[in-house]
Amino acid sequence: MEASQQGAEGETATQGSKPVVCFLGPVTSYTHQAAMQTFSPDRYELLPVVTIKDVFETTQSGRAAYGVVPFENSTNGSVVFTLDHFADREGRYGDLSVCGEAYLDVHHCLLGRLPNAAAADGAGPESSSPPAGPKGQPLASLAHVQRIYSHPQAWGQCTRFMGAHLRGIETIDVSSTSRAAELAATDASGTSAAISSALAGEANGLGFLARDIEDRDDNTTRFFVLRKLGADADAAGDDAGDAWWRRPAGRKTKSLASFTVPHTAPGALAGVLECFRQGGLNLTSINSRPSLIEPFQYVFFVEFEGHRLEDPDGRVRDVLEGVGRVAQSWRWLGSWVNMRV
Amino acid sequence: MEASQQGAEGETATQGSKPVVCFLGPVTSYTHQAAMQTFSPDRYELLPVVTIKDVFETTQSGRAAYGVVPFENSTNGSVVFTLDHFADREGRYGDLSVCGEAYLDVHHCLLGRLPNAAAADGAGPESSSPPAGPKGQPLASLAHVQRIYSHPQAWGQCTRFMGAHLRGIETIDVSSTSRAAELAATDASGTSAAISSALAGEANGLGFLARDIEDRDDNTTRFFVLRKLGADADAAGDDAGDAWWRRPAGRKTKSLASFTVPHTAPGALAGVLECFRQGGLNLTSINSRPSLIEPFQYVFFVEFEGHRLEDPDGRVRDVLEGVGRVAQSWRWLGSWVNMRV
Numbered sequence: 001m002e003a004s005q006q007g008a009e010g011e012t013a014t015q016g017s018k019p020v021v022c023f024l025g026p027v028t029s030y031t032h033q034a035a036m037q038t039f040s041p042d043r044y045e046l047l048p049v050v051t052i053k054d055v056f057e058t059t060q061s062g063r064a065a066y067g068v069v070p071f072e073n074s075t076n077g078s079v080v081f082t083l084d085h086f087a088d089r090e091g092r093y094g095d096l097s098v099c100g101e102a103y104l105d106v107h108h109c110l111l112g113r114l115p116n117a118a119a120a121d122g123a124g125p126e127s128s129s130p131p132a133g134p135k136g137q138p139l140a141s142l143a144h145v146q147r148i149y150s151h152p153q154a155w156g157q158c159t160r161f162m163g164a165h166l167r168g169i170e171t172i173d174v175s176s177t178s179r180a181a182e183l184a185a186t187d188a189s190g191t192s193a194a195i196s197s198a199l200a201g202e203a204n205g206l207g208f209l210a211r212d213i214e215d216r217d218d219n220t221t222r223f224f225v226l227r228k229l230g231a232d233a234d235a236a237g238d239d240a241g242d243a244w245w246r247r248p249a250g251r252k253t254k255s256l257a258s259f260t261v262p263h264t265a266p267g268a269l270a271g272v273l274e275c276f277r278q279g280g281l282n283l284t285s286i287n288s289r290p291s292l293i294e295p296f297q298y299v300f301f302v303e304f305e306g307h308r309l310e311d312p313d314g315r316v317r318d319v320l321e322g323v324g325r326v327a328q329s330w331r332w333l334g335s336w337v338n339m340r341v
Numbered sequence: 342m343e344a345s346q347q348g349a350e351g352e353t354a355t356q357g358s359k360p361v362v363c364f365l366g367p368v369t370s371y372t373h374q375a376a377m378q379t380f381s382p383d384r385y386e387l388l389p390v391v392t393i394k395d396v397f398e399t400t401q402s403g404r405a406a407y408g409v410v411p412f413e414n415s416t417n418g419s420v421v422f423t424l425d426h427f428a429d430r431e432g433r434y435g436d437l438s439v440c441g442e443a444y445l446d447v448h449h450c451l452l453g454r455l456p457n458a459a460a461a462d463g464a465g466p467e468s469s470s471p472p473a474g475p476k477g478q479p480l481a482s483l484a485h486v487q488r489i490y491s492h493p494q495a496w497g498q499c500t501r502f503m504g505a506h507l508r509g510i511e512t513i514d515v516s517s518t519s520r521a522a523e524l525a526a527t528d529a530s531g532t533s534a535a536i537s538s539a540l541a542g543e544a545n546g547l548g549f550l551a552r553d554i555e556d557r558d559d560n561t562t563r564f565f566v567l568r569k570l571g572a573d574a575d576a577a578g579d580d581a582g583d584a585w586w587r588r589p590a591g592r593k594t595k596s597l598a599s600f601t602v603p604h605t606a607p608g609a610l611a612g613v614l615e616c617f618r619q620g621g622l623n624l625t626s627i628n629s630r631p632s633l634i635e636p637f638q639y640v641f642f643v644e645f646e647g648h649r650l651e652d653p654d655g656r657v658r659d660v661l662e663g664v665g666r667v668a669q670s671w672r673w674l675g676s677w678v679n680m681r682v
Contacts, residue, residue, distance in 0.1 A: 077630050216633070270624050288628060290417070296681070340637070
């Protein structure tokens, strides 16, 4: 396939000669970091998009070969916006499936103007990298901080630090922790801070007022890599034939499926789950979201061990056939290599 | 028991001679409306508290005989803060259980200063009740509206109206739709509006710029009523012996239980659910939240048909005994009469 420039009309899944990987932006977001961990910028063109919906749409349309979205955080739980797009109630993403996962340890920093810099002219980057110093403790006076920007999920992950050092300070919800860092950086008064990643602090020239302020040191977010089902990655310019998601053999694998049950037969929920038990496929997570067909009817999501495309003894096939007999509707949403050791 | 005044030291579950029912406030919140639907203000003292945590704490401590919390919305799904308190990871609410449920149809209004009133002196209530007029359409010009306050969940329930009539207008997240109405009412410029309930509009003297602006006309929120397990409601001054949650016999009932599974035996999840299928107890919903013990281990919540305290054939007892053999830990969280017809 000819390499092409991305544009309104002639968009393809390649940009230059590299396959495009879109991710929930902006640049320096945690999803960006997860995407970089999976897709080397040497071989892939990484493209930030604004919303989780944009990741699904850009990948479904073929404008990107892959898409990266957050799926769950070990402290805050499932990302319901991602689940709602997998529910695909309007049938917009029928070709997408999960082909990989990535885990990222989440470390939050308090970023802003350092007190000594606030007294100086304030120009230029504060610091090029997180300083050494105690984790979870202020590295400087916080007396000048009058407001803090962050994503709503971050407050719930930093309750101890906030309670100990920033009680009563105004907090402002914004769409991402990266955006929070941008906003803190553009406050000329130097009295705004952000809870964001070290990378976002460096990118925005912010000073490190504290690092690792999260309550739990095992705070981890899991991301999914999406691709178009049946799309020939090579045709999309992806010559990364050694990509890990093409070589599940001999590794632990997982799959995701969604299903609904007839609301006149609520016992069907246990019946569907029993298919997995009988087939010996362990369930590793279960989620539900409103079906939006009838109030208090649900779309269920199950993750289970096994790979639909590498299934020599047919176990996954047999279980999914059983699900098809009990569920009202169901859909396989992908299989991938387990990246959690 | 002597009636007593509520106070810092001598607090009890009665105020005057009425049992206290606390609810997620402020006054005029949707939870307040659900509480009034269940507990007549003639016979109960309704007490607004600030957070879902406050409802759990106030009921556990005995300062209220009952507590009312939102559990799920038919459009937005589960209320994770409520699930997290039921998970009770620190063992603070060991005596609480669900004794009832309530459903409330959620109708959102756009509330603010009416355009003609904005030209007048602006004093006094705009309107004492929602006007007749087309549902989901502006009842007046919205040209003067510069910002809108609401709870984050409300935006997701009013996307069509917002897209058609308020595109590009600043939206500000606040802690409740009732608080949104209060903020709109205190803006002397008259350029702020709120998405909130008709009741909150009336209570704050706001004009009705539009009514029933929700995307779905079946938008319903379900609430749970909590009480202290084993508490003698009569001793708490509750002489409402005919309360519906005392008379489950002959009515459809539901129960809630939580459980965890050994993380070395993920097959145990299906094993626990199989107990319900074998016992013939239909599962009506399932949820999970992070256990916060190990990343990506979960507390599961199942709702099922049946009542632990009205269980003549012992089915609920037998199933829960089976759960106890398979789960790592489990807890019965209450049984109540199904109020959904």
